Amino acid sequence: xxxxxxxxxxxxxxxxxxxxxxxxxxxxxxxxxxxxxxxxxxxxxxxxxxxxxxxxxxxxxxxxxxxxxxxxxxxxxxxxxxxxxxxxxxxxxxxxxxxxxxxxxxxxxxxxxxxxxxxxxxxxxxxxxxxxxxxxxxxxxxxxxxxxxxxxxxxxxxxxxxxxxxxxxxxxxxxxxxxxxxxxxxxxxxxxxxxxxxxxxxxxxxxxxxxxxxxxxxxxxxxxxxxxxxxxxxxxxxxxxxxxxxxxxxxxxxxxxxxxxxxxxxxxxxxxxxxxxxxxxxxxxxxxxxxxxxxxxxxxxxxxxxxxxxxxxxxxxxxxxxxxxxxxxxxxxxxxxxxxxxxxxxxxxxxxxxxxxxxxxxxxxxxxxxxxxxxxxxxxxxxxxxxxxxxxxxxxxxxxxxxxxxxxxxxxxxxxxxxxxxxxxxxxxxxxxxxxxxxxxxxxxxxxxxxxxxxxxxxxxxxxxxxxxxxxxxxxxxxxxxxxxxxxxxxxxxxxxxxxxxxxxxxxxxxxxxxxxxxxxxxxxxxxxxx
Amino acid sequence: xxxxxxxxxxxxxxxxxxxxxxxxxxxxxxxxxxxxxxxxxxxxxxxxxxxxxxxxxxxxxxxxxxxxxxxxxxxxxxxxxxxxxxxxxxxxxxxxxxxxxxxxxxxxxxxxxxxxxxxxxxxxxxxxxxxxxxxxxxxxxxxxxxxxxxxxxxxxxxxxxxxxxxxxxxxxxxxxxxxxxxxxxxxxxxxxxxxxxxxxxxxxxxxxxxxxxxxxxxxxxxxxxxxxxxxxxxxxxxxxxxxxxxxxxxxxxxxxxxxxxxxxxxxxxxxxxxxxxxxxxxxxxxxxxxxxxxxxx
Numbered sequence: 067x068x069x070x071x072x073x074x075x076x077x078x079x080x081x082x083x084x085x086x087x088x089x090x091x092x093x094x095x096x097x098x099x100x101x102x103x104x105x106x107x108x109x110x111x112x113x114x115x116x117x118x119x120x121x122x123x124x125x126x127x128x129x130x131x132x133x134x135x136x137x138x139x140x141x142x143x144x145x146x147x148x149x150x151x152x153x154x155x156x157x158x159x160x161x162x163x164x165x166x167x168x169x170x171x172x173x174x175x176x177x178x179x180x181x182x183x184x185x186x187x188x189x190x191x192x193x194x195x196x197x198x199x200x201x202x203x204x205x206x207x208x209x210x211x212x213x214x215x216x217x218x219x220x221x222x223x224x225x226x227x228x229x230x231x232x233x234x235x236x237x238x239x240x241x242x243x244x245x246x247x248x249x250x251x252x253x254x255x256x257x258x259x260x261x262x263x264x265x266x267x268x269x270x271x272x273x274x275x276x277x278x279x280x281x282x283x284x285x286x287x288x289x290x291x292x293x294x295x296x297x298x299x300x301x302x303x304x305x306x307x308x309x310x311x312x313x314x315x316x317x318x319x320x321x322x323x324x325x326x327x328x329x330x331x332x333x334x335x336x337x338x339x340x341x342x343x344x345x346x347x348x349x350x351x352x353x354x355x356x357x358x359x360x361x362x363x364x365x366x367x368x369x370x371x372x373x374x375x376x377x378x379x380x381x382x383x384x385x386x387x388x389x390x391x392x393x394x395x396x397x398x399x400x401x402x403x404x405x406x407x408x409x410x411x412x413x414x415x416x417x418x419x420x421x422x423x424x425x426x427x428x429x430x431x432x433x434x435x436x437x438x439x440x441x442x443x444x445x446x447x448x449x450x451x452x453x454x455x456x457x458x459x460x461x462x463x464x465x466x467x468x469x470x471x472x473x474x475x476x477x478x479x480x481x482x483x484x485x486x487x488x489x490x491x492x493x494x495x496x497x498x499x500x501x502x503x504x505x506x507x508x509x510x511x512x513x514x515x516x517x518x519x520x521x522x523x524x525x526x527x528x529x530x531x532x533x534x535x536x537x538x539x540x541x542x543x544x545x546x547x548x549x550x551x552x553x554x555x556x557x558x559x560x561x562x563x564x565x566x567x568x569x570x571x572x573x574x575x576x577x578x579x580x581x582x583x584x585x586x587x588x589x590x591x592x593x594x595x596x597x
Numbered sequence: 598x599x600x601x602x603x604x605x606x607x608x609x610x611x612x613x614x615x616x617x618x619x620x621x622x623x624x625x626x627x628x629x630x631x632x633x634x635x636x637x638x639x640x641x642x643x644x645x646x647x648x649x650x651x652x653x654x655x656x657x658x659x660x661x662x663x664x665x666x667x668x669x670x671x672x673x674x675x676x677x678x679x680x681x682x683x684x685x686x687x688x689x690x691x692x693x694x695x696x697x698x699x700x701x702x703x704x705x706x707x708x709x710x711x712x713x714x715x716x717x718x719x720x721x722x723x724x725x726x727x728x729x730x731x732x733x734x735x736x737x738x739x740x741x742x743x744x745x746x747x748x749x750x751x752x753x754x755x756x757x758x759x760x761x762x763x764x765x766x767x768x769x770x771x772x773x774x775x776x777x778x779x780x781x782x783x784x785x786x787x788x789x790x791x792x793x794x795x796x797x798x799x800x801x802x803x804x805x806x807x808x809x810x811x812x813x814x815x816x817x818x819x820x821x822x823x824x825x826x827x828x829x830x831x832x833x834x835x836x837x838x839x840x841x842x843x844x845x846x847x848x849x850x851x852x853x854x855x856x857x858x859x860x861x862x863x864x865x866x867x868x869x870x871x872x873x874x875x876x877x878x879x880x881x882x883x884x885x886x887x888x889x890x891x892x893x894x
Contacts, residue, residue: 137775139771139774139775142770142771142774163779164774164775164777165774165777165778165779167777168775168776168777169777173775174775175775176771176772176775180769180771180772182764182765182768182769182772183768184764184768184888185761185764185765185768189761189764190765192758192761193761193762193765193773193776193778194776196758196761196762196776196777196778197776197777197778198777240776241775244776244777
């Protein structure tokens with residue numbers, strides 16, 4: 067499965083003699099969580115001296131796991147290295163604790179910035195330098211202030227008051243305080259405005275120019291391929307592709323992965339969107355802000371009854387925020403979302419659920435120790451009437467209700483190909499099956515509109531194709547409308563009737579999958595300009 | 598009016614002591630997210646060591662010995678619990694500290710038996726008159742020591758590397774790890790500090806006008822520490838200071854005006870801090886200075 071796109075040529079391009087051993091070398095790395103879920107399988111990767119190496123891949127591909135394995139923080143997430151090695155200049159890092167890894171010169175900037183909001187900017191920088199010798203800290207701080215004058219201006223302010231972009235600069239500056247030889251960056255462009263992303267790009271280029279090697283994990287392939295010398299594409303824990311960044315950006319494989327081009331789109335037959343008695347979801351001009359960051363600005367879309375509508379966009383585009391507004395978790399600052407004439411913004415989450423709007427979560431929200439059947443029964447709570455007294459006394463009414471509910475749970479399990487797993491605890495199921503349990507539980511509340519948050523994230527291509535079939539069947543048999551958020555383009559293009567594309571909180575395109583794939587704005591958002 | 602002023606001065610001095618007690622409670626929570634129910638027994642342990650040793654060693658050396666013993670025992674509890682810290686949920690560890698508290702308190706009560714232990718402090722039962730207001734000397738000493746310790750502690754948290762490491766790992770432990778901060782070390786040092794504070798607090802908590810060192814001291818101290826820490830915000834050192842003051846004042850005033858408050862029943866002074874705590878929590882569920890829990894969906 068690993069396609070090698072001229073790696074030898076790449077090392078030549080970046081002006082490093084091929085005989086030089088790499089600065090950071092990851093060899094045949096196997097990682098699992100809770101001794102059960104295998105997150106990385108045989109991953110090998112090299113970061114040459116002074117190079118920028120990008121790691122691309124969808125959600126659940128194993129990118130964050132790779133960084134955790136390098137920085138020694140896997141145990142905190144319940145993971146462990148089962149095989150392989152991580153070496154810096156020939157020294158094994160994989161047996162060190164995180165503090166020793168930092169002292170060895172490998173420093174990670176975590177995803178989502180994670181600045182210490184209660185500390186001042188200056189104190190954040192001091193925290194970054196705690197691992198290195200005291201005398202090294204002064205020069206390091208001068209360098210950071212020179213790179214980011216805005217941090218010097220705000221040295222005494224609490225970091226929590228900085229804008230999202232400034233927080234990202236601070237997070238990078240904080241890592242530079244430890245004078246890293248290799249800087250690990252986890253999704254630095256996540257949730258930032260376009261101009262700030264450009265700024266971050268320039269910063270990474272400058273850090274690189276000053277001689278620090280960078281391992282860059284990004285879902286924004288446009289940014290990553292632009293900055294990197296070499297890129298690796300991870301897919302379900304394996305390296306699927308690697309080679310010089312410029313060449314990778316031009317390959318069909320990368321275009322396929324990020325745009326889903328070439329999928330035989332078997333949809334948009336008009337009878338899918340037949341007139342039903344189900345209501346329509348109409349979203350108009352929704353805006354959401356978090357502190358200084360505009361998460362959504364003036365987004366509109368509508369989901370026709372009985373149709374599948376996909377909401378796509380690079381990481382941080384505002385997709386999950388949009389779902390959270392529709393389910394009442396976040397408040398919109400402006401705009402409206404009406405479902406069958408009822409205004410959803412301002413309603414509490416349980417009221418929205420009662421209107422027939424169901425959802426699944428990106429990170430599974432199941433009870434792991436309960437059986438699949440019990441999890442599904444919990445999903446039917448909205449449909450039950452018997453109180454705990456009646457249920458406890460096993461009155462005839464309560465027993466009848468119990469058997470009705472059991473019957474419906476079995477039907478839904480069958481629809482989702484989970485019949486065999488009903489009596490097993492959720493924790494014992496493979497990840498792909500758990501995602502289907504999550505979907506089944508949402509269906510158990512008999513929604514008329516189902517919101518799916520990344521239903522195939524972390525699934526293999528086979529599992530994802532199987533789920534596409536299941537969702538098509540659910541829609542056909544239950545006649546419900548579906549709004550889904552997803553990164554996996556192949557999946558989206560194969561299943562959606564209409565697609566809305568978000569980028570930095572704004573709608574940049576809307577139309578059928580075929581229209582969206584051809585849209586130059588969309589190509590630019592995913593793969594960058596001049597590709 | 599004189600009665601009122603007396604209560605203000607007494608409230609102030611008791612508040613300083615309560616702040617000192619709450620600080621040791623908060624510091625462990627801040628560093629480890631563990632509610633340390635063994636804190637009361639640590640305090641009793643400190644007082645016990647002073648009570649047993651002062652006759653032989655003299656007062657100052659006895660206090661020093663108590664500091665060392667409580668810090669060592671606290672470190673032992675912390676490190677033994679810490680070994681499991683990575684896996685266990687802080688709630689479970691809090692229950693373990695409850696167990697430690699019961700064992701420690703029971704054993705110390707047994708050792709005290711029927712002995713009349715006193716702290717042997719040089720202030721004895723002397724009372725100073727401040728502008729016509731009678732205040733026990735021990736309370737003045739407690740206030741001075743508490744102010745110095747709390748101020749020094751806040752300064753250390755604010756300005757030193759250790760303080761920055763503590764605050765960073767309290768706010769985002771996973772990220773602090775990425776800075777090379779060793780969470781176990783931060784946690785162990787917090788336990789040691791809490792143990793030391795417990796010894797000092799134990800001294801003043803059992804000195805005059807308290808009846809002396811008895812097995813019930815631990816529970817009584819915890820009864821002051823919990824409302825003070827919770828209403829101040831469990832993870833805030835500033836909160837411990839303000840919370841301790843609030844508890845000291847409330848208890849003093851409720852006791853001082855108990856004739857007027859008789860309709861609430863006898864002994865309302867013991868309950869009053871909890872009433873204040875509940876009222877504060879109704880308005881600010883995370884306490885006055887506590888950091889809010891935010892969960893991303």
